[in-house]
Amino acid sequence: MTPDAILACAPRVLTQDQRESYFENGYLLVESVIPDDVIDGINAVTAAMVERSRAMTASDDHIDIGPGHCADHPIVRRLTAPDAMDETYWQFANGIIADIAADLLGPDVTFNHSKLNFKWSDGRDAVKWHQDIPFYPHTNYNVLAIGTYLVDVAMEDGPLGVIPGSHKGPIFEHFDERGIWTGAMRDGDIATLATDTAAYLPGPKGSITIHHSRAVHGSKPTTQANGRPLLINAYAAADAFPYTSPKSSYSHHYRDFVRGKPATWAHHDPEPCPIPPDWSGGYTSIYAYQSGEDSKPTPRDPGVRLSA
Ligand SMILES: O=C(O)CCC(=O)C(=O)O
Incomplete structure (x- = not known):
């Protein structure tokens, strides 16, 4: 659907001004929109996940631990696919934020993936400038991510x-000049952008940030000693179809309809998109790729194939 067609549908949660602002700027901050008891429920489950990590010495499919992690001082960098770890996360992904996604994507919405990023105060967890769509190309760019401040x-x-x-500008390469996927834009490309105009989006607990899949975004390190948790849920319009292999990190909820129904026609955007690596056999995290922890030359995804 085009932005005009989406805006013509009655909103469920957002105001018309907020929706127009999203289409104009490529992002939105909605302060204190998630009730406290919902956030407290997510925080209780998340604390249990951090407890579980104390027994771990290496990352597993769901819990990505950082350098220096130990039982006495757990450093969880990311929960991968929390929607598959506990029903609380999935109910949340299906609740008010799915209505908000429908306000910006149109009435038919599929779930893409979720992750919970912690940012630690050791300075290593800045997230470099990047766009999301080169990680998961779709036939059109009605794809977005909603971050919830816990x-x-x-x-x-x-x-x-x-x-x-x-989000109205070019889509950039996220491989470096050596052909290694870095999950970040190249310095030369960043130099073409007005990074000094970046809008930083602080907000109280229960606020959400929404960014368009083509919007260039990142985040600075935190000084918060206990780590800054950000729960991210990504969604796509039903008529936006992925054409690369699903990441191994996606859950069984991938492409579930959280609102509306399947599309009868795919919608195509003429703007081309670079192809990411094939992550069907394994994906770590944006932190691992951006910090160079995972830096083998990476062949691009040849497209969805039958498994052996
Ligand atoms: O955790 C953050 O601050 C931002 C994460 C992010 O941009 C991403 O995972 O795409």
């Missing part, structure tokens, strides 16, 4: 930063 996030806590209007 604690108050101030300017010094590494809030999400987005370059306004960048």
Whole structure:
């Protein structure tokens, strides 16, 4: 659907001004929209996951642990696919934020994936400028991510930063010049953008950030000693079809309809998109790729194939 067609549908949660602002700027901050008891429920389940990590010495399919992790000082960098780890996360992905996704994608919405990023105060967890769509190309760019702040996030806590209007610009390469996937834009490309206009989006617990899959975004390190948790859920319009292999990190909820029904026609956007690696055999995290922890030359995905 086009933005005009989406805007012509009655909104469920957002105001018309908020929807127009999203289409104009490529991002939105909605403060304190998630009730406290919902956030407290997610935080209780998340604390249990961190407890579970104390017994771990290496990352597994769901819990990505960082350098220096130990039983006494657990450092969980990311929960991968929390929607498959506990029903609380999945109910949340299906609740008010699915209505908000429908306000911006149109009435028919599929779930893409979820992750819970912690950002630690050791300075290593800045997220470099990147766009999301080169990680998961779709036939059109009605794809977005909703970040939920599980604690108050101030300017010094590494809030999400987005370059306004960048979703209307080019889609950039996220491989470096050696052919290694870095999950980040190249310096030369960043130099073409007005990074000084970036909007940083601090907000109280229960606020959400929404960014368009083409919006250039990143986040600075935090000074928050206990780590800054950000729960991200990504969605696509039903008429946006993925054409690369699903990441191994996606859950069984991938492409589930959270609102509406399947599309009868695919919608195609003429803007071309670079192809990511084939992650059907394994995907770590944006932190691991951006920090160079995982830096083998990476062949691009040849397209969805039958498994052996
Ligand atoms: O955790 C953050 O601050 C941002 C994460 C992000 O941009 C991403 O995972 O795509």
